[in-house]
Every structure is written in C-alpha cells, then in structure tokens.
Amino acid sequence: MLQTKLRGRYKIIRDLGKGGFSETYLANDMDLPGNPHCVVKLLKPIFTDPESLEIAARLFEREAQVLYKVGTHDQIPRLLAHFEENQQFYLVQEYIPGTLLSKELTKGQKWSDEQAINFLKDLLQILEFVHAEQVIHRDVKPANLIRRASDNKITLIDFGAVKKITAVMETSQGITVIGTPGYTPVEQRDGNPKFSSDIYAVGMTCIQGLTGINPDTLQKKPEVAWNKQDVNPQLAAIIDKMVCRDYRRRYQSVPEVLQALSKLEQPTLIETLWKTKKKVASVSVIGILIIAVATIPLTHQIIPDFISISQLFPINFSVYENSDYAIKIKYPQNWVKNEVEDKTTGELARFSPYDRNNSDVGAEIILEIQPLKRPLVLSEYTNLKVNEIIQFFPEAKIHESHTVKLPNIPTLVHEVVYSGKDNKLGIKRKAVWTVKDKTAYIITYSAQESEYDKYLNTATKMINSLELL
Ligand SMILES: Nc1ncnc2c1ncn2[C@@H]1O[C@H](COP(=O)(O)OP(=O)(O)OP(=O)(O)O)[C@@H](O)[C@H]1O
Numbered sequence: 001m002l003q004t005k006l007r008g009r010y011k012i013i014r015d016l017g018k019g020g021f022s023e024t025y026l027a028n029d030m031d032l033p034g035n036p037h038c039v040v041k042l043l044k045p046i047f048t049d050p051e052s053l054e055i056a057a058r059l060f061e062r063e064a065q066v067l068y069k070v071g072t073h074d075q076i077p078r079l080l081a082h083f084e085e086n087q088q089f090y091l092v093q094e095y096i097p098g099t100l101l102s103k104e105l106t107k108g109q110k111w112s113d114e115q116a117i118n119f120l121k122d123l124l125q126i127l128e129f130v131h132a133e134q135v136i137h138r139d140v141k142p143a144n145l146i147r148r149a150s151d152n153k154i155t156l157i158d159f160g161a162v163k164k165i166t167a168v169m170e171t172s173q174g175i176t177v178i179g180t181p182g183y184t185p186v187e188q189r190d191g192n193p194k195f196s197s198d199i200y201a202v203g204m205t206c207i208q209g210l211t212g213i214n215p216d217t218l219q220k221k222p223e224v225a226w227n228k229q230d231v232n233p234q235l236a237a238i239i240d241k242m243v244c245r246d247y248r249r250r251y252q253s254v255p256e257v258l259q260a261l262s263k264l265e266q267p268t269l270i271e272t273l274w275k276t277k278k279k280v281a282s283v284s285v286i287g288i289l290i291i292a293v294a295t296i297p298l299t300h301q302i303i304p305d306f307i308s309i310s311q312l313f314p315i316n317f318s319v320y321e322n323s324d325y326a327i328k329i330k331y332p333q334n335w336v337k338n339e340v341e342d343k344t345t346g347e348l349a350r351f352s353p354y355d356r357n358n359s360d361v362g363a364e365i366i367l368e369i370q371p372l373k374r375p376l377v378l379s380e381y382t383n384l385k386v387n388e389i390i391q392f393f394p395e396a397k398i399h400e401s402h403t404v405k406l407p408n409i410p411t412l413v414h415e416v417v418y419s420g421k422d423n424k425l426g427i428k429r430k431a432v433w434t435v436k437d438k439t440a441y442i443i444t445y446s447a448q449e450s451e452y453d454k455y456l457n458t459a460t461k462m463i464n465s466l467e468l469l
C-alpha cells in the first residue's frame with residue numbers, strides 16, 4: 001500500500017493504524033499546492049458477496065454524508081473525499097497534527113480538576129454539535145481523541161457508525177456492536193445506543209484522565225467504582241451521573257451536562273456544597289448511644305426505640321450569635337459548636353452532638369449565608385437550591401419541599417427534606433432557607449439516614465430558634 005497513489009491523487013506515505021476491519025494511512029494530496037498531508041482510511045467489508053457489498057456501498061454513501069456534515073465542526077476532521085475502488089471503500093480526511101489522548105494518558109500524569117473540566121467542556125461542545133445532527137459517535141475513547149498541536153484543543157475522530165459498513169450482517173440479529181470495552185455502556189453493548197451512550201464514554205474517559213486508570217479494569221456494578229478521593233465532589237457527582245449504569249438515570253443530553261459544569265464556576269456555590277458534603281457523616285452513632293446508656297440510672301436502661309436521646313434529658317440551650325451577619329440561633333449546651341466563619345464559602349458555624357476531634361460527624365447542623373449577585377425572591381432562590389441538590393447530591397431524592405413559618409422570622413421560609421448518598425452511605429437532610437435583601441440564610445440538619453429521627457427533635461428546635469436581627 002505504501003507509495004500507492006489512490007485515484008492518482010492521494011499518495012500513501014505511512015501507516016497510522018490498523019483496526020479490525022480498517023486500515024488508516026497518512027498520505028499526501030498530490031493535487032494541491034505543497035502536497036499537504038491527509039488521512040486515508042480504507043474500510044474492508046467482512047463479507048464480499050455481491051448482496052453484502054451492495055448494502056455496504058449504500059451504508060458507505062450514507063455515512064459519508066454524515067461525516068461530511070459533522071466534519072464542518074472545527075474540532076472534527078473534514079471529509080475531503082470518499083470513493084470505492086476495487087470493492088474497497090476509502091475515506092479521505094483532513095490530517096490533524098497533535099497527540100492522541102491515549103498517549104497523553106499513558107505518561108502516568110493525572111489531570112487536575114481544572115484540566116478535567118476543560119476537557120469535558122471541550123469535548124462535550126463537539127458532541128453537542130454531533131448529536132444535533134442526530135449522530136451518535138459510539139466510540140469515544142482516548143484513542144479516538146487527538147489533542148491538536150496548534151491550540152491544545154480536543155478533536156474527535158473515528159466515527160463508529162462508519163464501522164457499520166464493514167460489519168454488515170456481522171451478527172445474526174443484524175445488530176452491529178460498536179465500541180470499546182471499558183468505555184461502552186450496557187445499552188450500547190446490547191445494540192441499543194443512545195445519545196447518552198456517548199455521555200457515558202466521555203465520563204469514562206474523564207475518569208481515566210483523573211485517576212490514570214484504564215476503565216476496562218474498573219468495577220461497573222452496581223455503578224462505576226472509581227477513586228474520587230482527590231476530586232472535587234461536585235465534579236465527581238457530575239461524572240457519576242454521566243456514567244450511571246442505567247441510561248435513564250444519566251444526563252439525557254449534552255447541554256444538561258454542560259449546564260451542570262457551568263455551575264461549577266460559581267465558587268461560592270461549589271465550595272459551600274463541597275464542604276457540606278465533606279463534613280457529613282460516616283461513623284454511626286452507636287458508640288455515643290452506648291456511652292449515653294451507660295450513664296443513665298439502671299431503671300432507664302431499657303430505652304424504647306422511638307424515644308430519642310434528646311428526649312431522655314432536658315435540653316439546656318446556649319445562644320450562638322453572629323453580629324456581622326445579624327443572625328442568632330440556639331443550640332444544645334452539650335453539643336459541640338464549631339465556628340468556622342469562612343468568607344469564601346459562607347459557612348458560619350456547625351453544631352454537632354459529637355466531639356469532632358474524636359469521630360467523623362454523624363449528625364450536625366450547618367449554618368450558612370450566601371451572598372446573592374442580585375436580590376432574589378424566595379421561590380427563585382428555592383429553584384436554584386433544589387436544582388443544586390438534585391444535580392450535586394448523588395441519588396438525591398426530595399421528600400418534602402414547601403414554605404413554612406418559623407416563630408422568629410416574619411417572612412415565610414422554605415423547607416426541603418431530602419436524602420441521597422455520600423460514599424454509599426444514606427444521608428438525610430432537612431434544609432431551611434430564607435432570603436433577605438441580597439443574602440440567603442441556610443440552616444441544614446444533616447444525618448445518616450438511620451440516625452436522622454434521633455436528632456430531628458433537637459434540630460427542629462434549633463431551626464425554630466433562628467432569628468435574623
Ligand atoms: N484525522 C486524523 N488526523 C490525524 N491522525 C489521525 C486522523 N485520523 C486517524 N488518525 C490516526 O490514525 C489512527 C487510527 O485511526 P482511526 O481511529 O480512525 O481508526 P482505527 O481505530 O485504527 O480503526 P477502527 O475504525 O477499525 O477502530 C488514530 O489512532 C490516529 O493516530
């Protein structure tokens with residue numbers, strides 16, 4: 001093949017790759033000034049009987065149309081020509097100088113969160129264009145992504161649909177399975193690719209960038225298990241939603257993912273949420289229960305399940321007041337108060353029945369404020385918050401969402417009870433917020449799902465004591 005001049009024009013100069021049913025070459029276009037490089041892809045049908053070849057030829061025509069169309073995107077190689085010669089099909093494409101992402105990722109370097117976000121945005125906006133043309137790529141993976149040398153942007157090559165041509169009648173059911181293990185979701189493997197199958201593949205590629213681990217080796221049941229320890233949890237949650245096993249639970253469209261990513265750019269929101277998530281529960285309350293039981297006189301030793309510890313002891317409350325933010329609440333004297341007051345996250349204080357130094361926190365109340373860019377009415381802010389919960393809290397389920405009246409706040413506030421997962425642990429929360437001028441005030445009770453009821457009473461008392469001065 002080397003030195004062959006196809007159609008008297010494309011002179012093959014080097015091998016670029018051999019797939020199962022295709023060969024890719026670097027060539028010179030001898031008809032153009034300077035003989036620029038181009039890529040020639042030879043597709044070799046598996047079946048060569050006249051009937052299959054006819055089907056293949058039809059598919060080839062159709063797919064060439066698609067490639068021609070999607071090739072108008074700046075980050076997809078342009079289709080320069082397509083033709084059939086000696087019962088073989090050729091595609092000629094624009095050559096993109098750069099580095100294959102599969103090479104970049106073997107260097108053992110892991111992406112930072114920022115690099116991963118840039119990667120996602122870059123690739124997803126290409127896919128947004130591709131999907132708008134009603135095309136599913138079907139084979140997104142590092143070996144089909146080139147980081148363009150001229151501007152470091154990602155380009156997308158090797159549209160899997162073209163492989164249908166070579167695989168005509170490959171399976172008895174007529175299903176053409178395209179894709180690469182590790183990057184291909186179940187529904188696509190079952191011959192039923194969706195737009196969100198590409199989203200899954202992008203998510204898997206991103207996981208590989210962040211962890212340096214080939215997705216083929218990751219456990220995928222019940223969900224993809226990957227090491228997200230060093231990754232911003234909001235980013236990790238977006239990726240998790242991209243790679244849900246069940247395609248119905250994934251983002252359904254690329255713009256949805258892009259929208260979620262754009263929210264990551266609002267530093268106050270991210271940081272607040274990240275912190276809330278990070279500090280929440282991982283140790284059970286059993287230890288505390290045992291200590292508490294041990295200190296109760298013998299006659300009280302049998303504690304009915306439905307009575308919470310807080311009910312066994314009369315609670316004395318102390319006052320937390322922050323004059324900078326004109327906010328005041330009461331908290332149980334025996335709870336540990338932690339005044340965090342972090343200007344970037346808006347977090348003011350946390351209160352927990354546990355000593356934070358001794359254990360991870362299993363239940364706590366978090367008091368936050370959030371400066372708003374413009375004054376919002378309660379319903380607008382609520383929309384924003386509820387969306388945020390759904391997007392960023394893994395497996396979020398909203399149980400209740402309504403306005404309520406708190407004893408010491410003249411205006412209505414909004415209350416949401418929701419649950420979700422944090423590191424596979426079920427977490428339940430009750431959050432109450434209100435807005436005043438250009439500030440939102442948020443108070444959240446957060447506990448392990450199994451412990452939620454135990455402190456609900458106390459948490460409710462605390463929430464009810466909230467005052468805006
Ligand atoms: N437009 C291009 N510009 C630069 N290099 C390219 C281009 N297209 C393909 N290549 C190079 O050729 C290699 C093989 O191309 P491609 O991914 O299209 O086919 P393949 O994966 O070998 O085959 P198959 O389509 O059977 O999976 C790529 O990994 C890349 O290195």
Ligand SMILES: [Mg+2]
Pocket residue numbers: 143144158
């Ligand atoms: Mg390829």
